[in-house]
Amino acid sequence: MSEFHPLPPELDRTEIDPGELDLSDEFLLACYRIMRLTRTFEDRLATLYKQGRTFGAVYLGTGQEAIATGVASVMNPGDIFNTVSRSLAAWFYRGVQPRDVLARWLGKDIPPSHGRELGLFLADLERYGIAPYHNGSMASWIPTGAGFALGMKMRRLGNVYIAFTGDGATSPGDFYEGLNFAAIHKLPLVVVVENNQFAYSTPIEKQMPVRWVSDRAPAFNIYRDLAFGNDLFGVIVAAGRAIQHARAGKGPALVEFATFRRRGHGEHDDASYVPEAMRSYWEQRDPMTLLTTYLRNRRRIPTESLDYHDQDATRIVDEAVRYAESLPYPPAESVTERLYAPRGTAVPASER
Numbered sequence: 001m002s003e004f005h006p007l008p009p010e011l012d013r014t015e016i017d018p019g020e021l022d023l024s025d026e027f028l029l030a031c032y033r034i035m036r037l038t039r040t041f042e043d044r045l046a047t048l049y050k051q052g053r054t055f056g057a058v059y060l061g062t063g064q065e066a067i068a069t070g071v072a073s074v075m076n077p078g079d080i081f082n083t084v085s086r087s088l089a090a091w092f093y094r095g096v097q098p099r100d101v102l103a104r105w106l107g108k109d110i111p112p113s114h115g116r117e118l119g120l121f122l123a124d125l126e127r128y129g130i131a132p133y134h135n136g137s138m139a140s141w142i143p144t145g146a147g148f149a150l151g152m153k154m155r156r157l158g159n160v161y162i163a164f165t166g167d168g169a170t171s172p173g174d175f176y177e178g179l180n181f182a183a184i185h186k187l188p189l190v191v192v193v194e195n196n197q198f199a200y201s202t203p204i205e206k207q208m209p210v211r212w213v214s215d216r217a218p219a220f221n222i223y224r225d226l227a228f229g230n231d232l233f234g235v236i237v238a239a240g241r242a243i244q245h246a247r248a249g250k251g252p253a254l255v256e257f258a259t260f261r262r263r264g265h266g267e268h269d270d271a272s273y274v275p276e277a278m279r280s281y282w283e284q285r286d287p288m289t290l291l292t293t294y295l296r297n298r299r300r301i302p303t304e305s306l307d308y309h310d311q312d313a314t315r316i317v318d319e320a321v322r323y324a325e326s327l328p329y330p331p332a333e334s335v336t337e338r339l340y341a342p343r344g345t346a347v348p349a350s351e352r
Helices: 025-050 065-073 085-094 098-105 138-154 173-184 213-220 232-247 276-283 287-298 303-326
Strands: 080-082 161-166 189-195 223-228 253-258
Touching (some): 025 065, 025 098, 025 287, 025 303, 065 085, 065 161, 065 189, 065 232, 065 287, 080 138, 085 098, 098 303, 138 173, 138 189, 173 189, 173 213, 189 213, 189 232, 213 253, 223 232, 232 287, 287 303
Parallel strands (some): 161 189, 223 253
């Protein structure tokens, strides 16, 4: 059984405040919309999984929506990032359509994968700045992200590469090799660690000898920060500082967001290993609850406005299900296609 470690006092809060951030109602409602859409989409995806209507495993980021939303909000055009499905809010913030995401989870015959991989393996550099998913190890994104960042520096683009990863992925060797290389060459790489307390079912105290992932940053002599990942405002501030540091040519940054995974590692995992005290503690700090309470009580956003976005999220997800289910599956005779490039021919850019 995992030990229960509450947040340090300076991060612990059940109410959020933007402080010196000057954020418009329009911006705040846009963030609320993305977070609500993500929560609604994932709730429906979990149901579809349990009904046997999806292909492959389903991994959800319920309880972590503020991180991807806040980080995406401070990216510039031309910045590149990578995620898997726990950072789905960043996809939606960048403009990815929920119906296209769902169609891939249902294994339908649409570009770019044509039903040949899971819905979480999304990549679209040209339209959304989402880097390809390389392999099953999330740690592998650190050295590949360093490679992207090296290209950005050599071309003097002024952009950064943001590598989302989890606490468990900071233990494999790729994490160290990638950060070491990025630190030596002062590359514009930002590693965003979503510390949700468990690497699958392994708690922090059983996977690393330090309390926080950011405690590992001094080994590389790089910028580091630790923030409360369920506070949208805190995420915006911390991510903004880290990205600006890297963009200014000062080298990589490691920013860690303490959060909680409200569901299991995947929908096949009942998370029975989570102590009840831990679950209760974090449920009082749910990012949707924190933002909703702030918008209603402090910002005086009308309830009708929030209700509209809630209902619109349901409408969008309903439409996504209808659209995805209306699409055909790949034809059986095409099962061996798109695995290898035809010998002696080049694959058109539109088909890659």
